[in-house]
Amino acid sequence: MQATSRAFKENAGAALNDPRLQRALGNLRTGFQERRRAAVAGLPEFERLRDEGRAIKDHTLANLDWYLERWEANVRAAGGHVHWCRTAAEARDAILGICRAVGARSMTKGKSMIAEEIALNGFLAEHGIEPVETDLGEYIIQLRDEPPSHIIAPAIHLTRDDVEATFREHHDELPAGRPLAEPRQLTDEARAMLRRKFLAADVGLTGANFLVAETGSSIIVTNEGNGDLTQTLPKVHIVLASLEKVVPTLEDAATILRLLARSATGQEFSSYTTISTGPRRPEDLDGPEQYHVVLLDNGRSAMLGTEFQDMLRCIRCSACLNHCPVYSAVGGHAYGWVYPGPMGAVLTPGLIGVEEAGHLPNASTFCGRCESVCPMKIPLPKMMRHWRERQVERGLAPAVARWGIGLWAFLAARPALYGLAARLGAGLLGRLGRRRGRFGSLPLAGGWTDVRDLPAPEGGTFRDRWAARRRQGGR
Amino acid sequence: MDAPASRPTCRVGLFVTCLVDFFRPTVGFAAVKLLEAAGCTVIVPPQTCCGQPAYNSGDRAAARRVARGVLDAFADVDYVVAPSGSCAGMLREHYPELFADEPEVALAAQRLAKRSWELVSFLVDVRGMTRVDARFAGTVTYHDSCSGLRELGVKEQPRTLLAGVQGLSLAELPGAEICCGFGGTFCVKYPAISDRMVTDKAEDVRATGAGTLLAGDMGCLLNIAGKLSRLGAPVAVRHVAEVLADMADGPPIGAPGRG
Structure with missing residues (x-):
């Protein structure tokens, strides 16, 4: 996916001025937040589970090579294949190779952010293989040729009206006058269209929420059952996963699953939790003939051992997006690449470079709500600050900001000089602003006064008034 | 006000904050009044800012220069109290990290952090108001x-x-x-x-x-x-x-x- 993160400000401006998008985002503020709150309130051990989940991931990341090798051995023992891929290009080639070996013409896909990361759909189409998204939200945005704007609700930027219009445009073989006003009708239509695709697909590709080292299994969670049809009907099942998805045991996966759905949708558990271990065995009634895992690094191993390692604990629940006031204001597309919101602000610079994605860790007030709801307790604001530090170290921060901070720090390290400057400034602004109490505009303060008034200072600084009071010996 | 008479008095260094100093000195005087009502002796050392603008802009070096001034100015008070959760959070949560790789300053930063409070929580949680x-x-x-x-x-x-x-x-x-x-x-x-x-x-x-x-x-x-x-x-x-x-x-x- 071509990043437009450099244009974050312009993207955000357009998003803020898009009334349809703003209406669609309105649902996010109430729905996800309230449902998560209720789910967490219903589980007294939720906080303890967060600590356990974090410990599982930290332990696994500290021994990642060992667990990945153990996992690979168990995949092979179950009759599956593992394809280690350093880059997006290697992963695309591995998938194409598997497809070509079976003469595949079409591929059904369960939800996979990694597939977005490696821009798989366009690549497959170029090579004569039709990719079909089967998650309802992904199906809708595939018709519209848009990227997802949210990790678990990829079409959250759309309203029901948008979906109806999309279906009428693309399902043009269906009667024009059919009723599509109800969500149920939209779902039924998508289901009918997809059913044919499921039955015709040569290859099914899913992501993975977990790779389990002790069994060589992959686990996905869905609410639509599309993942099960994707991975059991075709002859070949490809799991596309990044390497930090591995956990040691099924028990560990179960612990994190208790956090995942509650944090994501406020459900106690997703409707479907599916564990896949190798291809179909002779005694199995169904299942794929081939089971492949395409395991992607794409820059993640380079984050190990750095101040960004904690980011690899992320389980893609979207709680940080759902609770972020910046994400709520601008939506996911403004971030300009695959991963939006606070987790994207940390992960994206790690994967495509802070030169490309420098805006993302800056566009945060550090309000800390993301960290407070993160089931893996990832210190997201702290890591955004680390990216800002990298930008300063490499001279990437805007010159005006560097000089501004430099001048301010020069004064702030010299209390007497600072006190003089503050006295002059507060005195001047206090006199100028006394009559109205505020400024509607002020030279060099446009960033502030373009959108809100600047309250005028009272007059003298506290330090001066305190000193005067002390001199008078009273209070 | 019901200053708990049984509590020993303590010396509080008021960290005024740059915004209160510049925009709203009344808040500083209100803080002094509340702290004195809670049985504290208030002193106001020479000061500027906690350094947060530089810290959050990724300029650790500048943030450290400013923060060292705070460490020195408030070295000998029992508590540092700020009428701000943001500045108190900087002193309490972020100074230790800011100086983590400077052992000779890290200890002072940790000591200051333990003594630093936001005004209202200090009154209630520490002074029992x-x-x-x-x-x-x-x-x-x-x-x-x-x-x-x-x-x-x-x-x-x-x-x-x-x-x-x-x-x-x-x-x-x-x-x-x-x-x-x-x-x-x-x-x-x-x-x-x-x-x-x-x-x-x-x-x-x-x-x-x-x-x-x-x-x-x-x-x-x-x-x-x-x-x-x-x-x-x-x-x-x-x-x-x-x-x-x-x-x-x-x-x-x-x-x-x-x-």
Whole structure:
């Protein structure tokens, strides 16, 4: 996916001025937040589970090579294949190779952010293989040729009206006058269209929420059952996963699953939790003939051992997006690449470079709500600050900001000089602003006064008034 | 005010904060009054700022230069108290990390961190204050500033003390825990997003019907007051310390001055 993160400000401006998008985002503020709150309130051990989940991931990341090798051995023992891929290009080639070996013409896909990361759909189409998204939200945005704007609700930027219009445009073989006003009708239509695709697909590709080292299994969670049809009907099942998805045991996966759905949708558990271990065995009634895992690094191993390692604990629940006031204001597309919101602000610079994605860790007030709801307790604001530090170290921060901070720090390290400057400034602004109490505009303060008034200072600084009071010996 | 007589007196260094120093000295005097009522001796060492603007801009070197001044200035007080969750959070949560790789300063930073408090939580949690001697006629609403709330756990303490202010009634603010969009330099680096956030906040404040908005941080207060006045909303804005110290008789933030 071509990043437009450099244009974050312009993207955000357009998003803020898009009334349809703003209406669609309105649902996010109430729905996800309230449902998560209720789910967490219903589980007294939720906080303890967060600590356990974090410990599982930290332990696994500290021994990642060992667990990945153990996992690979168990995949092979179950009759599956593992394809280690350093880059997006290697992963695309591995998938194409598997497809070509079976003469595949079409591929059904369960939800996979990694597939977005490696821009798989366009690549497959170029090579004569039709990719079909089967998650309802992904199906809708595939018709519209848009990227997802949210990790678990990829079409959250759309309203029901948008979906109806999309279906009428693309399902043009269906009667024009059919009723599509109800969500149920939209779902039924998508289901009918997809059913044919499921039955015709040569290859099914899913992501993975977990790779389990002790069994060589992959686990996905869905609410639509599309993942099960994707991975059991075709002859070949490809799991596309990044390497930090591995956990040691099924028990560990179960612990994190208790956090995942509650944090994501406020459900106690997703409707479907599916564990896949190798291809179909002779005694199995169904299942794929081939089971492949395409395991992607794409820059993640380079984050190990750095101040960004904690980011690899992320389980893609979207709680940080759902609770972020910046994400709520601008939506996911403004971030300009695959991963939006606070987790994207940390992960994206790690994967495509802070030169490309420098805006993302800056566009945060550090309000800390993301960290407070993160089931893996990832210190997201702290890591955004680390990216800002990298930008300063490499001279990437805007010159005006560097000089501004430099001048301010020069004064702030010299209390007497600072006190003089503050006295002059507060005195001047206090006199100028006394009559109205505020400024509607002020030279060099446009960033502030373009959108809100600047309250005028009272007059003298506290330090001066305190000193005067002390001199008078009273209070 | 019910200063717990049994508690030993203590020397508190008031960390005024740069925004209170510049915009709203009244808040500093309110803090002094409250601290003295809680049995503390207040001193005000020479000071400027906690260094947060540089720290959050990724300029650790500049942040350390400013922070070292704070470490020196407040080396010999029992507590450092700031009328701000944001600045207190900087001293308490971030100074140790800022100096983690400078062993000779790290110890001083850790010691300062342990002694640093946000004003209202200090009064309630450390000094055991349960009520204040103040009157305020009217309905107020309260915004929980992000750093105080999530870094320092300031939530119930201001409500506890406000409940004892005669004549005051509190109308809780829907979304009180959502950021107002100030975020230090964020508000001028991304003004369009900040505008959206503070507009939502101002509308929520207006919808409570309260005549006054209170909070514990000048950054948020300047931001929200600026937006309320831009929108023409007749809501007075004050730092919570002004009300608790019974010093809310002057003009609110952003209102015309006296004389």
